[in-house]
Amino acid sequence: MHRYLLNISYIGTAFRGIQKTVNKLQQPHLDTNTVQGSLELALRVFHPTNEIITVLSNAGVHALHSTVHVDLQRPNGEPYDTTTLTGVLNRTLGKQRLPIRVLSSQLVADTFHCRYHATGRTYLYRFAVAKEPPSGNDNLRNKGFETFMPVEEIDRCYFLQAPRFDIDRVKAAAQMFIGVHDFRTFMSVSRQKGPSRDHPMFTVRKIDEVNIQPGKTLALAANATLAAETYDYWDVKIKAKSFVYKQVRRIVGALIAFGSGRIDDRCLYQMLTIPSKNSWDHRVLLAPACGLYLCRVHYRGEDN
Structure with missing residues (x-):
């Protein structure tokens, strides 16, 4: 399992909100009317073996730069190439016409938290x-x-x-x-x-x-x-x-x-x-x- 920090930007008015909504009374599903849900949908193209759960550093209407961290387990155990990760995510988001762009991706320590470690x-x-x-x-x-x-x-x-x-x-x-x-x-x-x-x-x-x-x-x-x-x-x-x-x-x-x-x-x-x-x-x-x-x-x- 490897942890990745995604530096992202987005225009939030196209979404109902930034954080996905979880209804415990219903079957879990991706809330693609939110920035978080849309990112998790895009990350599915990598077919990690673990459940995809993103963590946001902040909520806001628009973002020129925000951050997300996510854990991904590749089937062969190797880390994903971060340049490929950025490119594939942007291509997937673009195909869905979603106003989100990944600025860059990087491997970080398993203990890194995008919200709590922000200065x-x-x-x-x-x-x-x-x-x-x-x-x-x-x-x-x-x-x-x-x-x-x-x-x-x-x-x-x-x-x-x-x-x-x-x-x-x-x-x-x-x-x-x-x-x-x-x-x-x-x-x-x-x-x-x-x-x-x-x-x-x-x-x-x-x-x-x-x-x-x-x-x-x-x-x-x-x-x-x-x-x-x-x-x-x-x-x-x-x-x-x-x-x-x-x-x-x-x-x-x-x-x-x-x-x-x-x-x-x-x-x-x-x-x-x-x-x-x-x-x-x-x-x-x-x-x-x-x-x-x-x-x-x-x-x-x-x-x-």
Whole structure:
């Protein structure tokens, strides 16, 4: 038996979810509406003698780089060639028209765990702010329906109308989140349950970096020119060892609300320093999932 680390990327909006669903009342089957289930289906082409069970390092809407480990027992006992493993998996996923790609594969120690051995994760959140409020029907203007949006960016970026959006205020406020904090206010209720979630220290996390930089449109040809004329794109990168449920989307939502003038410094400070679900200001909107990407999973010994 050999253990392999798969470095993968995917666009998650094509799937119902990332992790497969297991129904103990039914016969086991592959949940191919999920990233995990689709990978396990692709791995079947190697005909290992053991049951294929993948372990994910993270869940997220999109991933530029995520990791999975899996144990495979070849009939002759020899390890699979990792270059062949990568190529065959990509060919199989491509034939199924699944938006998952294996970036690379490598043999790792039997004790390696892609989630527990990770030293950090970097998330990217993409949003775009309209440069000028559109004219016309007030009801449409408030919702932004008449503003150009490149079709290539659907479910890839959060587009918003925010007159007088102040990115400099956002950049300054983002530094408040760096360091060790209790992020209870910034945790959404999760369907996952466990005794550790009730521990008073469960929501304490350390944010290593928060960087906000100008972004770029993913649009093509004439759409790219029009998108750049219509919107200011921004990339928010947040790095930490681990995050609580929906923490990144809540942080980004709070920063956007602050930059839009919906909340002030005092409100942001209270949400961060008085950790409680009751401290969440309901003028802050949870940033939509479409703009969130797992950018990198970090491991010791890498050049990150």
